[in-house]
Amino acid sequence: xxxxxxxxxFIGAMILAALATAGYAASASHTLHGPxxxxxxxxxxxxxxxxxxxxxxxxxxxxxxxxxxxxVVNLSAVEAxxxxxxxxxxxxxxxxxxxFNPQQxxxxxxMMAFATAVGSLIFHAESLNQALWHSSTVALVxxxxxxxxxxxxxxxxxxxxxxGKSVAQxxxxxxxxSFPYYVVSAGVTTMVQAMxxxxxxGLALAVxxxxxxxxxxxxxxxxxxxxxxxxxTLVRTASAGA
Numbered sequence: 001x002x003x004x005x006x007x008x009x010f011i012g013a014m015i016l017a018a019l020a021t022a023g024y025a026a027s028a029s030h031t032l033h034g035p036x037x038x039x040x041x042x043x044x045x046x047x048x049x050x051x052x053x054x055x056x057x058x059x060x061x062x063x064x065x066x067x068x069x070x071x072v073v074n075l076s077a078v079e080a081x082x083x084x085x086x087x088x089x090x091x092x093x094x095x096x097x098x099x100f101n102p103q104q105x106x107x108x109x110x111m112m113a114f115a116t117a118v119g120s121l122i123f124h125a126e127s128l129n130q131a132l133w134h135s136s137t138v139a140l141v142x143x144x145x146x147x148x149x150x151x152x153x154x155x156x157x158x159x160x161x162x163x164g165k166s167v168a169q170x171x172x173x174x175x176x177x178s179f180p181y182y183v184v185s186a187g188v189t190t191m192v193q194a195m196x197x198x199x200x201x202g203l204a205l206a207v208x209x210x211x212x213x214x215x216x217x218x219x220x221x222x223x224x225x226x227x228x229x230x231x232x233t234l235v236r237t238a239s240a241g242a
Contacts, residue, residue, distance in 0.1 A: 010157055017114050018114040026081060032079065040071050049090060068083065069147065070189055071084065073136075141186065144182055144186040152178060
């Protein structure tokens with residue numbers, strides 16, 4: 001099977017998984033949160049354009065994850081999925097003079113919908129909450145791990161299918177680069193939770209400057225990493241050490 005056929009098969013499987021999980025999660029979701037959901041949507045969409053290129057693979061990372069986590073833990077599944085899909089569409093929409101890639105958009109939308117649906121199901125599962133003695137912190141950790149695996153594993157799979165690489169090797173590279181960001185995002189979400197309980201959700205969502213600072217830090221770090229891996233840089237380093 002050639003790379004194109006493998007890629008198409010993988011995307012088809014991702015679509016089926018997303019439809020099944022998102023449909024099931026949405027069917028059990030009834031409560032709507034109005035202004036809060038709209039505010040989370042606006043911030044998730046705005047931060048989705050703040051992207052950094054992951055060195056070594058054909059992919060990038062957006063800094064909207066804390067708002068997607070906030071949607072998972074505070075809103076109904078259907079709202080969380082809608083917010084995730086809308087912000088993902090904004091994230092993937094090509095910049096000026098860039099070509100639109102419908103295959104990439106389809107994969108990203110379904111991958112994100114799948115991860116969000118599973119994360120929402122796990123966080124709001126009554127049996128799990130009872131087993132964890134209603135510990136929201138542990139539930140948030142599980143939701144974060146779910147999003148981490150639900151996003152990084154499919155990305156590794158599609159990259160491996162399209163480029164003929166090892167899934168495990170690609171996933172390790174993606175996970176190594178992105179895992180600290182998921183930890184930071186869980187911390188930001190915890191901060192939003194704590195602030196909203198005392199100051200209201202309006203002030204709690206005023207974490208946009210924090211996400212901008214994280215975005216700048218990641219861009220500087222990854223840019224320096226890419227620069228250090230360039231052949232001419234390696235040559236200069238070797239010459240200096242000679």
